[in-house]
Amino acid sequence: MSTPTVAGQEEAQLYEELRHAIDEFEEGEQRQIVLNQMIRRLKFAKWRKDRMRKVDAYCQKIKPATLWIILATGALAPVLLFSMFIWVSLWVE
Numbered sequence: 001m002s003t004p005t006v007a008g009q010e011e012a013q014l015y016e017e018l019r020h021a022i023d024e025f026e027e028g029e030q031r032q033i034v035l036n037q038m039i040r041r042l043k044f045a046k047w048r049k050d051r052m053r054k055v056d057a058y059c060q061k062i063k064p065a066t067l068w069i070i071l072a073t074g075a076l077a078p079v080l081l082f083s084m085f086i087w088v089s090l091w092v093e
Contacts, residue, residue: 011045014038 018038021031 008049011042011049014042014045018042 018035021034021038024034
């Protein structure tokens, strides 16, 4: 049994809101506006879920050592770049 992802839960919530919007508004311009907004949000949620599937799969398989390497690299990159900037500016001078 798989657990639902955040994107799947968001999509289910949007479908529920769409059902309420259909029941809440009578035929007319306001209903059409609300339905178009809901459809646009549902399309975006579906698109986002499809795009994030690879990222979610990678995040499920990531090991703690890999995570530490990513964090250390991200933390040290600005220090290294700043040091290179200082070294080059002193060398040019």
